[in-house]
Amino acid sequence: MNNHSFIIKGVYYGKTHTFPDLNDYIQSCSRHPQVGAKMKRDYMIIASNAIRKQLGRLKIVNPVKIHYFFYEGDVRRDFSNVGSFATKVIEDALQKCGVLKNDNQVWVKGYTHDFYVDKQNPRIEVIIEELE
Numbered sequence: 001m002n003n004h005s006f007i008i009k010g011v012y013y014g015k016t017h018t019f020p021d022l023n024d025y026i027q028s029c030s031r032h033p034q035v036g037a038k039m040k041r042d043y044m045i046i047a048s049n050a051i052r053k054q055l056g057r058l059k060i061v062n063p064v065k066i067h068y069f070f071y072e073g074d075v076r077r078d079f080s081n082v083g084s085f086a087t088k089v090i091e092d093a094l095q096k097c098g099v100l101k102n103d104n105q106v107w108v109k110g111y112t113h114d115f116y117v118d119k120q121n122p123r124i125e126v127i128i129e130e131l132e
Contacts, residue, residue: 004099006054008047008090008124018070018124019043019089021081040089047093058099062130066091066111069125071118083113086124099128 010018020028020039029036068090070082091103101107109131 002130004055004058004060004128004130006050006126008050008126009121010046010123018122019046019082019086021077022084023081025085043085043089044093044096047090048097051093051097051099055097055099060099060128060130061101062132063107063109064100065109065129065131067127067129068111068113069127070113070115071121071123071125072115073117073119073122075117079113079115082115087111087113090124090126094128 008018020043025036025039028039068083068087070079070086072082091100091108094100095103
C-alpha cells in the first residue's frame with residue numbers, strides 16, 4: 001500500500017485560510033454563475049499547481065482513500081463549509097492532473113477530514129492512500 005502527499009499553502013483574499021468555504025462559493029454563484037465558476041477555476045489552478053509540483057507525473061492505478069488535514073487560521077468557520085468546497089476542488093484537480101483516473105466512487109472509496117488551527121501557517125495537507 002502506497003501513500004502520496006502534498007500540501008496546499010496560502011492565504012486567500014487577505015484572510016488566514018487556504019480555500020474559501022462553501023458559503024463563499026454559494027455567495028459567488030448567487031452574484032453570477034460565472035463568478036462562481038471563476039472562483040472554482042482559480043482554486044483548481046492553485047490545487048493543480050501544488051499537485052504537479054509535489055507529485056510530479058504520478059498516476060495512481062488503484063482505488064484510493066483521501067485524507068484531508070485542514071489547518072485553519074482561526075476557529076470561525078464551521079467544518080462542513082471548510083471541507084466541502086476544498087474537497088470537491090482538490091479531487092477535480094487530482095483528476096485533471098491525471099493523478100486519479102476519476103473522482104467517482106469506483107476510484108475514491110472514501111475520505112476523512114481532520115481540522116486544526118495554525119494561525120502562522122494555514123494549509124491543507126492531503127494524503128492519498130492507495131488501496132489494493
